[in-house]
Amino acid sequence: MALSLPNNPDLERFRRDARRLHRGVRSADEHALELVVKHHSEGTAAELSGFTLSDAQLVVARSYGFSSWPRLRHYLDIAEPLRRDPTKSPTSEDPVDAYCDLACLQFSQADDPHRWFQARALLADNPELSARSVYAAATAGDRGAVAAHLAADPSLAHREGGPFRWSPLAYLVYSRVPQDDTVGTARLLLDHGADPDTGYLWQGLPPPFTALTGCFGEGEQGPGRSPRHPAGMPLARLLLERGAEPNDGQTLYNRMFNRDDGHLSLLFEYGLGTGDGGVWRHRLGDALESVEEMMGRQVRWARSHGFTDRLALLAEHGFVPKRAGSRGFRAPSxxxxxxxxxxxxxxxxxxxxxxxxxxxxxxxxxxxxxxxxxxxxxxxxxxxxxxxxxxxxxxxxxxxxxxxxxxxxxxxxxxxxxxxxx
Known part of the structure; x- marks a missing residue:
């Protein structure tokens, strides 16, 4: 299901929308009536005086891609503990939090190589940061420091914290500063129980930004501002070997803008396009695209942008574009x-x-x-x-x-x- 939620959605905002729509319909507001015609099964056939607040809630839910108001509320209940907003990390004078913040991708306009240079300088001035925090140690890919933290408390491998309330593995894969032993640190965290499917809902929106998303990078800010992790491919392979779900909608979206298909080849090795969508699909249900919808989006993008090699790769794995009907000659785009x-x-x-x-x-x-x-x-x-x-x-x-x-x-x-x- 394709959703069109606003950033950081909350129930009170949708309640206000429903109350506003209810008033609009009762007063025959043109825009309100158009919404009802589009999203309510009975349209405006019923008497306007009979249009209830429950009807308005149904229309609001459907306008955002949900089949009902209870489905919208259910999603918000599930999404709330998974919501993170890296763009609003609290300002802190603690160099540990500042280092993790500056070093990691936010997938926002703030992403820039200058931030990573600042993080490197901060670590150089404060070399004890990795010893102070498992999150800073993971950000730096400092396997020795991470090992010391885990020896003292093994539960740190999967405990969320730091400025973004991420797991240590998330800081490792979203970091864009030079790291001492990237794959070795990831393997150590996984051996101690880190979740290979760790992730979060960026500003409360699906699909999730997972560990694989961090490995593969790119997206709407482009590869210069949101680059791939320097060890992204071996990191991703390790995560997939340890059970990460290959049907990763955010990764597929972020990497579909350019011609390189290395991410698809690797994901196909581990079952991309098969299965039921894994743990995140189980958590979020129909709020996530199905595997079929996800792959259909890839086919449509490749076809509309002339990515013939990608189309061939997708077809090799059973995903074939539908042929458009012929309507005479038209100059290609x-x-x-x-x-x-x-x-x-x-x-x-x-x-x-x-x-x-x-x-x-x-x-x-x-x-x-x-x-x-x-x-x-x-x-x-x-x-x-x-x-x-x-x-x-x-x-x-x-x-x-x-x-x-x-x-x-x-x-x-x-x-x-x-x-x-x-």
């Missing part, structure tokens, strides 16, 4: 060119190399994710490096710089005219 060769092919068939999709061109997208080969191919095909996107009003060079992608920025910089300031 440059946004469906998922390889260097495909750029020339679709341009040859009449594709507009500067076509905007979602307000930005293909050159914007590949500059942001740091794909030098695709940026060069688009430029060679005549893409305009001076075009600005509809949301931020900046060039592909601006996207590369924001995404902390020095290679594509270096390629575009001499080709891009300075933006005029009016």
């Amino acid at each position: 440059i946004h469906r060119a998922g390889s260097v060769a495909a750029v020339a092919d679709v341009v040859g068939l009449g594709a507009d190399v500067d076509e905007a999709q979602g307000g930005r061109t293909a050159l914007h997208h590949f500059a942001w994710i740091g794909d030098v080969e695709m940026v060069q191919a688009l430029v060679d095909a005549g893409a305009n490096p001076d075009v600005v996107d509809a949301t931020h009003g900046t060039t592909p060079l601006g996207w590369a710089e924001y995404g902390r992608q020095p290679a594509t920025a270096a390629l575009l910089r001499p080709l891009t005219a300075p933006l005029s300031v009016e």
